[in-house]
Amino acid sequence: MNTIDEKLQPILAEVTRRNAGEPEFHQAVHEVLESLGRVVAKHPQYLDLALIERICEPERQIIFRIPWVDDKGRVQINRGFRVQFNSALGPYKGGMRFHPSVNVGIIKFLGFEQTFKNALTGMPIGGGKGGSDFDPKGKSDGEIMRFCQSLMTELHRHLGEQTDVPAGDIGVGGREIGYMFGQYKRLNNRYEAGVFTGKALAYGGSRARTEATGYGNTYFVQAMLATKKTAFEGKRVVVSGSGNVAIYTIEKVQSFGGKVISCSDSSGHVVDEAGIDLGLLKEIKDVRRERISEYARRRGAGVHFIPADKGSVWDVPCQVAMPSATQNELSGKDARALVKNGVMAVGEGANMPCTPEAVKVFQEAGVLFAPGKAANAGGVATSALEMQQNASRDSWTFEQTEARLATIMRNIHDTCHQTAEEYGAPGDYVLGANIAGFVRVAEAMRMLGVI
Template sequence: MNNVKEYLVKLEENQREKYPNQPEYLQAVAEFVGTVEPFLVKHPEFMEKNILEMLLIPERIIEFRIPWMDDKGAWRINTGYRVQYNSALGPYKGGMRFHPTVNQSVIKFLGFEQIFKNSLTSLPIGGGKGGSDFDPKGKSDGEIMRFCQSLMRELQKYIGPNEDVPAGDIGVGAREIGYMFGEYKRLNGYQAGVLTGKPLAYWGSLARKEATGYGLVYFVEHLLNDCNDSIKGKKVLVSGSGNVAIYAIEKAQELGASVYGCSDSSGSLIDPDGIDLDLIKDIKEVKRERINTYLEQHPNAKFYEGKNIWDIEFDYDVALPCATQNEISKELANQLVKNGVAIVAEGANMPTSLEALEVLKENKIIYCPGKAANAGGVAVSALEMAQNAQRLPWTFEKVDAELNQIMKNIYETSRQTSLEYVGEFDLVAGANIAGFARVAEAMVSQGLV
């Protein structure tokens, strides 16, 4: 036991020494390393082969410039990234994020998490991630198109249906995927499986845009079913109002929950009558406006300008953070406790800080980590790859049923693994150990690659 603990402590210290200016990556490593000790105690062969240190280092990181012309004819420059983290289980798979905060630390943390998330799906996909510090907000369609085309002229050298299959993430939806796919096709010919999240007209998958949000709620429903309960009748708040948040709201309402709040970067919205999802879709997916315009049609609602939704006093049962990393701090976790929250399930990647996790654990709040709870998006991306390979489209019902079963399997695997190795219900440890075990075994069997 002591040898394992010393090994893990040294491993984390080495990463901190090497990458002192990569806080997001170091946070992801700390959260992961802190949970796998029981597995290594039972399976010291993986420590002896130093699999974990090998896993911490990406197979490769690609960084490149992206020159593009704005509508005024001025040349602009952004930086692009793709981390191809681990291919032991299949081609690299993970989204592209367009946001000003994107840097190598953010992409590494996302790619590292993606390894285990993809492993948990039991589908043949490895871990990768990418993006750029480009901000699509306020840009015209023409500017976004020229940016995406410039990005793909470089990225296309490193991706392919059996090599690396990017998808969408924050700032990257069907529009951006379409522009990138078009440029890839011009340069390489038509290869349907090179990107996922494509529009339906050219081999996108039904239920893909809904998948992360739906999968998140399915995960919570399976958790509650395991406790002889249901999400029906539960009071829910959701952070964000993008793709994940919108479809988490939709599925929660469909299953009988009452959703009272969501947010965007300008502030938070609480509607005591329940969120009008059709209006939210119109504001965010059609008009692309700020969420405060919701009040024009629902004056009973209240908008909290500049306020994090988790900082609002409100009585509810389930928190679904679907915005961005570290949106729940220690102080906000304490507010969740005061509000009587019973479950926190992550729709975003690492939205809960390490200090907040301790608060949730101390107060017996059930915490569903993103690598398990939001794996629905990449799961349906892998199903899109399967459809592309078969040249056969699946019905919405078929994809949705597969998604529900995958989320059920992820929940049950995480639960059982935590009971086996930790001796108690701990979905963080269960998800981390289950995801790591599959990748580690593959790496050893392939000759430590």
């Protein structure tokens, strides 16, 4: 594991001081700065121009009140956020997250990661992120619509096809995007299809966007396995989560011949040695919106549900692990269990799901490790393809879009792999992703002047 170069330590100290009480943001900045010592040794001008300090400071942070009326006629108040982190490469681009845990520190960490992730795609998009501490669970469609309309009444003035383009994230799917886009259109009296991505096909969405993050992570891990002359074929795979990213990770892994034998939600995990029945999982989570325990009940004999307080999905022996739920879900203890049980590759489908200790355990054990800013970039890459289709008033087939996604993910893998070798750390995808993403953003900022 890298340590932070002494020239960069004052930068981290200042970031920590100026952003007190934001541990996730501190963690994200620390992880990137660990990789940059080799860069500043080779390119000292990045220090002279304060480029790193500027990259660590968002261009704009928007925090606002969201009042809305529930089904009982009571006024509820939530807090909304949009952090427009960096626009050196293009308009801000990043999802909206609706979850009680959302605060400005989490949105900043996500926006910071998004900046480098978007740079790695090679597409002309900057980095941003947004959301609210609103919890959509247990809310009616009417309540969710009124909340989304109230949020957009404030946020619409900060968005635009050439300014800031949100998408979905945890708690924000096609329903929520539809309500937000509808209110945006109403307030602006313009049909700017490219101002939101992740839209339904009926009003400008892209085929393969729903599948893109899970598919993209699987393409990346497949390319990573190929460097060791192996593949998913015949391997036991564990995927955490059971939402959009997890479901389509499972689907693509199965298409590559892997056997996914466990997935989870916040209540616990299921173990299905015959392989996860994807049709049943989609029905339970996408259609019925039930807990993962219902999968075990309906699947029948031989399938076990283990509550969260009785064990972890990472206790299940596997050769490939795909954490696809949320940040810091996989601890050092979990990583040691996976290594003990023979894991050979880990691909982050979620944003920063592995703690720093877990990453260190994997790297010291020689496990192939794909960081989220590279491995889960398929979602935002396909969002950029959706923007491209909207701009040209075009609509591509699923096959066209997936072919582009596969090419982009292989290119991201190769860029990270080659950059790690160039900077003297072959096989270190964390270092490769951080340096490649940073250099692309830093070079654009250098050319644009001190702004």
